[in-house]
Amino acid sequence: MNEPEFAELAAGHSLGALSAEDERRYRVALAAHPEWSPIADDDADTAALLAEGASPVAPPPVLRDALLARIAVTPQNPDTEGETAAAGEGVVSTGSETVPDVAPDEPPVPDSRRQERARSASAAGGEGASRRPRRLLFALAACLVLIVGLGVGAAVVIPQLLRPAAVVALDRIESEPDAAQKTVALPSGGHATAHWSASIGTAVLVSDGLEPLDGNQTYELWFVRGDAPVSAGVFAAEQGTTTAQLRGSMHAGDAIAVTVEPAGGSPTGKPTSQPIVVIPTS
Template sequence: MDKQKNELTGSFALNALNDAEREELLRDAEASQDVRQEVEAMQETAALLGLSAAPVAPPARVKANIMSAIRNTPQLPPAAAPHQAQDAAAEAATDHAPESATETGPDPLPRISPPAPARGSRRMFALAAGVLLVAAGALGGVVANQNAQQQKLEDQLAALNTKQAELTRILSAADVRSKTQELDNGARVTLAYSATEGMMAVTTAGLPALPSDKGYELWLISGTGAVSAGMVDGAKADGMVMVSGSMQGVTHFGITVEPASGSPAPTSDPILVQAL
């Protein structure tokens, strides 16, 4: 595949082509199996980005809060028609109009001041104030917990945005390459990498779960040996790992099973060796 077509496959996966470029690449894909395989690999790599972020379930209290608000929020009465409102106002004015000056009636009652609250009422007010203070403290704890969860979500979103930006750099590079290998157990490992960018996206799917003291270690292999490129959690192996660093002279990519803390050099036979 020539350089120009290789650039188009990465941009096609990111939906960054104009109509003419898209039609050109689709024609090339129909005529060339290499181009078609490259397009499919790039699309798979881009689509798997979403799988690299762990799903975040909303807190259970969200539904409870919504249902509580529905139960406790009073419904407004239907609005009266304009003529009904006018009739009600006229009736109220008639009921409260002062009697005619020619009519005689009893002397108006003297204004009576409301009685001072009784001692028992003051105790009830004090108790209510104490309850409000306790409720305010509990509400403060809920708000703090919500803030912590909000911060966690924001951190996860920032990490996902960073990973997406790095993957975009890889797929937009002029020398982007993509490789997919299926293991004997059906697991799949897809690589998308750019030597000029010094970056590689490693997507794993179906790797068997490992004991808690084991993990999958990634290796960049050259004529001088293997250099560790990071770890994949053995308990949650499906996802995407971004590898960065110089790829000068790197000819192969490998995966071995190592202690969860990692090893400075491979200690077991590789489960995957992929030529780059």
């Protein structure tokens, strides 16, 4: 067994996801290679940290169904003899259990046996490739166990990770004591509201009714700092409400503007058209 294979088993052990046979292989490998114990310790600490204070809950049915479907089409007959040979180098059998071979006076392996082992290893390349789906399946199962272990924590954290950055920025602005906002009408009949917090230098524009553009044009955001416009990124309007975060740091007194520019943004770094939105923040 090599170190990456041990690391896979250590991850599964820390999650309580190993079969009885893999658990035995894990313990034998750990006894034979004490220098790998930091890998196991790190995985155990990580699993404990992730599950701390979380109540277990059942995984979503769709996740369980996907895992069972994957198991149904994945070969479940690993070559235990081949795996034992890979894991058992430097290990001897005592009849009742397998223990590390620590005999100091083991004779050197003859060249002929080395050559035979090399040929066997080359022939085993296909077997190693056939085990890859099982390793992928193991990783999928470990993810399922982790989600179950996280419980309520996963139900809270995962949706947070999937939220758009502009929405996350808007929530952060609204949580600041100096959060402010201002709304103006759009030429199309909708409205646009700028949200900002000077203390964190972040601004977000929320528009309702901003017309989508064709592929040759885009909307560009600007901080208007005195008489100097500073590009704050481009965005595409969606049907209904569009939320866009201004790139860069907002300065006190900046106005927030929107222009229509060629696809990709202004080629000159300055507005090429009159702004359709200007929102003062002071």
